[in-house]
Amino acid sequence: MGASSRVGRSGGGGGTGVRREPSILHLDLDAFFAAVEQRDKPSLRGRPVVVGGTGGRGVVATASYEARAFGARSAMPTAEARRLCPPGTAFLGGRFAAYRRTSEVVMALLRDLSPLVEPVSIDEAYVDLAAGGHDLGIAGLTAMATDLKARLAAATGGVTGSVGIGTSKSLAKIGSELDKPDGLTVVPAGSELEVLHPLPVRALGGVGPVTAERLAQIKVKTVGDLHRLSLVDLTSLVGQANGAGLYRLARADDDRPVVADREAKSVSAEETFARDVTDPARLAAEVDALATRVGVRLQRSGTSGRTVTLKVRRYDFSTLTRSQTLAHAVDDPRHIAEVAHRLLTAVDRSGGLRLLGVGVSGLSPYAQGDLFATEAAPVVEPAAEEPDVEPVPDDPRPGAAVHAWYPGQDVVHPDHGAGWVWGSGLNRVTVRFEGPLTTPGPVRTLPADDPALQPADPPDWTP
DNA sequence: TCTGGGGTCCTAGGACCC
DNA sequence: TCTGGGGTCCTAGGACCC
Numbered sequence: 001m002g003a004s005s006r007v008g009r010s011g012g013g014g015g016t017g018v019r020r021e022p023s024i025l026h027l028d029l030d031a032f033f034a035a036v037e038q039r040d041k042p043s044l045r046g047r048p049v050v051v052g053g054t055g056g057r058g059v060v061a062t063a064s065y066e067a068r069a070f071g072a073r074s075a076m077p078t079a080e081a082r083r084l085c086p087p088g089t090a091f092l093g094g095r096f097a098a099y100r101r102t103s104e105v106v107m108a109l110l111r112d113l114s115p116l117v118e119p120v121s122i123d124e125a126y127v128d129l130a131a132g133g134h135d136l137g138i139a140g141l142t143a144m145a146t147d148l149k150a151r152l153a154a155a156t157g158g159v160t161g162s163v164g165i166g167t168s169k170s171l172a173k174i175g176s177e178l179d180k181p182d183g184l185t186v187v188p189a190g191s192e193l194e195v196l197h198p199l200p201v202r203a204l205g206g207v208g209p210v211t212a213e214r215l216a217q218i219k220v221k222t223v224g225d226l227h228r229l230s231l232v233d234l235t236s237l238v239g240q241a242n243g244a245g246l247y248r249l250a251r252a253d254d255d256r257p258v259v260a261d262r263e264a265k266s267v268s269a270e271e272t273f274a275r276d277v278t279d280p281a282r283l284a285a286e287v288d289a290l291a292t293r294v295g296v297r298l299q300r301s302g303t304s305g306r307t308v309t310l311k312v313r314r315y316d317f318s319t320l321t322r323s324q325t326l327a328h329a330v331d332d333p334r335h336i337a338e339v340a341h342r343l344l345t346a347v348d349r350s351g352g353l354r355l356l357g358v359g360v361s362g363l364s365p366y367a368q369g370d371l372f373a374t375e376a377a378p379v380v381e382p383a384a385e386e387p388d389v390e391p392v393p394d395d396p397r398p399g400a401a402v403h404a405w406y407p408g409q410d411v412v413h414p415d416h417g418a419g420w421v422w423g424s425g426l427n428r429v430t431v432r433f434e435g436p437l438t439t440p441g442p443v444r445t446l447p448a449d450d451p452a453l454q455p456a457d458p459p460d461w462t463p
Numbered sequence: 464t465c466t467g468g469g470g471t472c473c474t475a476g477g478a479c480c481c
Numbered sequence: 482t483c484t485g486g487g488g489t490c491c492t493a494g495g496a497c498c499c
């Protein structure tokens with residue numbers, strides 16, 4: 001949200017960089033998962049090792065440099081890596097506890113350098129060296145980084161990393177890519193554009209296959225080519241935020257801070273099945289299992305969230321998400337599962353599902369059930385003004401008027417067809433109708449006592 | 464034996480409020 | 482009867498990253 005601090009820092013000429021000294025360090029561990037395996041199993045040293053999904057639908061997480069020589073790459077289907085690599089290649093499923101332990105050893109070494117360490121992933125981090133009071137001269141930085149690499153290898157039993165140091169996150173990251181594996185690159189202040197401009201646009205963070213292709217169509221291949229585009233041309237090509245970001249990155253204009261302790265914004269779990277699943281009972285059981293994984297992790301981290309998202313990948317790889325935002329944050333697996341089940345009901349499962357996922361976002365550090373904390377939480381403040389109607393048991397007699405509705409309830413209306421409640425207040429109820437519609441627009445706000453609004457499935461009532 | 468799993472950020476449109 | 486503009490929230494999808 002703070003993305004648009006439009007500090008017009010062009011200042012005319014070569015507005016290169018914001019920091020005057022190369023004070024940002026980026027560390028990238030080399031072929032990390034495979035390196036840990038080779039460390040722990042001497043028989044694997046010097047041999048091609050592929051870590052990742054080993055089943056029929058697995059993909060490669062990490063290929064050792066020996067395996068890369070045969071063409072194995074991250075994100076490649078494991079089946080393809082098997083075709084490329086020779087007999088004797090090790091295909092391993094991965095031991096994440098071991099990777100995490102090793103990662104923690106490395107992150108601790110980085111925290112010895114500076115209190116400002118931002119882990120990007122299990123095998124990557126930025127360090128703000130200025131916050132650690134280091135000598136930021138080239139010789140001093142080189143000596144410090146050389147020493148870091150030696151301590152890293154010693155502390156991890158032989159895992160290596162590539163280090164880049166520059167005046168920004170972008171330059172530090174590019175530096176660590178330039179000399180791999182076991183590399184060290186310091187980009188001196190003032191030489192940023194010299195380093196940047198010959199590189200392919202893909203070297204910049206945020207340029208993936210789609211953006212690169214769009215740029216290639218107007219003959220923009222290198223960062224130098226990119227530098228010649230106007231801000232207007234760039235934003236019209238790749239969008240407002242991306243365009244403005246690339247415009248600055250091409251000028252080495254990157255003042256993003258190193259942020260320790262980033263708060264998670266969402267928690268999710270998903271599963272690709274070995275074979276597509278159609279059986280409703282099996283799908284329901286998978287939703288329960290995924291909701292449990294998510295709920296347990298939320299509870300362990302002391303957070304909960306208001307938006308539950310269901311992700312579905314169909315037999316033909318088409319992927320969709322359905323979400324619902326609740327009046328209150330949830331972390332209870334049963335509540336998460338209940339919403340996810342409902343969302344699953346509304347998607348087409350014919351032909352079978354390849355993947356199911358469940359996620360919770362809109363996180364706040366206030367767990368459900370804590371009344372005082374919930375009332376203090378700014379995020380649920382609006383709900384206090386218009387409290388949910390208690391899901392009082394509807395009068396079960398067929399035809400009885402219903403004056404209380406709860407989110408998720410299936411309803412039917414003679415003018416609007418079938419739908420379900422996604423919000424309710426004291427005097428009105430908001431319903432999303434699925435059609436067939438006799439009026440335009442899927443959402444209707446109706447008086448809560450509209451006599452025509454009925455539950456889709458009136459509960460059985462026995463006198 | 465085609466294409467994982469865990470994330471972040473952005474965009475666009477509709478609803479809704481003032 | 483005709484019709485606004487700005488801002489926020491929500492939903493869905495997509496690009497990208499490791």
